Amino acid sequence: MEIVEEHLRDLLLRGLQADAAAYERFLKELGAHLRAFLRRRLSQYLGEVEDLVQETLLAIHNQRHTYRPDMPVTAWAHAIARYKLIDWLRSHRVKEALNDPLDDAGELFASSDEEAAEARRDLGRLLQTLPERQRLPIVHVKLEGLSVVEAARLTGMSESAVKVGVHRGLKALAAKIRGTA
């Protein structure tokens, strides 16, 4: 656990400084832990696991500003995973599983599962539901890998509008996935 903590913390801190490669590794490794954790917790709903892994990773990305370098990454990520799992169980009315204790951060990092499955969710279709000022920045910056400057030139939007569009667009995606917007 301590080794995992130091390793993930290093990756996340670099990621927060916009080191995209470190950040991608952080999300990927965290995703493997999440997958193992959720497969165990949702053994009756294995078909849902990959969707929830992705939803939780999106939440972690959208909330990365709430991480503080003086707290353990494992505790922070576990709290988000726990919140997302409970939210999922409630909205799917799975009552039994809500009674199991979920307070041990060690459980999330005890194992990892790298075998990523395909989620049923289709990003392309989700993106279609977003307004253009959010969809275009996400398509150009997040999917095509253009820089903010290039995306701004291509769309005729200002650079800050592109950044805001990505940020709000990802939040809007999270809300759509959750089914509250």
Place this chain on the structure above:
Amino acid sequence: MKTDDWVAMLATGAQPVPAHALERRLFAALVAGGAGAATLMLLVFGLRPELAQMAALPMFWGKLGFAAALALPAGWALLRLARPGADWRRVLRWAALPVALVWALAGWALLQSPEADRWGQVLGSTWRSCPFNIALLSVPMWIACFWVLRRAAPTRLAWAGAGAGLLAGAVGALVYAVHCPEMALPFVAVWYVAGMMIPTVLGALLGPRLLRW
């Protein structure tokens, strides 16, 4: 969609995250909420002409101190409630200290005074309006706190709502104390606490609905 592609999408072009984003937002909320409460106070109640005489009494400052002593742990707890995995319980417990102290001092003051005066000390002349005035002045800060929380990641939504409500109530009480003519501690112990509980309970009730993410 494959999770590897999903992760790559999230990581691509991720912007650096400014440090202390949450603290800066809470500070902005305090400025907005405090200014909003002060404006409401001036518009609805106005300043008392005898404010200078009131400010000469220790109890005037006692009320301000009481509200500030609650706002401090509430704000600190709110910063932790807004972050997943941070320990907020221990911080929130500090809010019980000023309340316990004021209750103890008020009980002592009541015991010291003749029986005929006791009700007068508790009810003062404004007990009917005081809690609602505090709740009214807490509205701007309540909205500002929920604005902060909606941009953060609270995982205990009812508690986060209650923390936001308590901070809003304390700010409301702090501003109302400038107008409030009551100078008896038993009054503060009952009606100030009641006034701050209104936004706190509302926050706890509305938190789960407004703060989901």
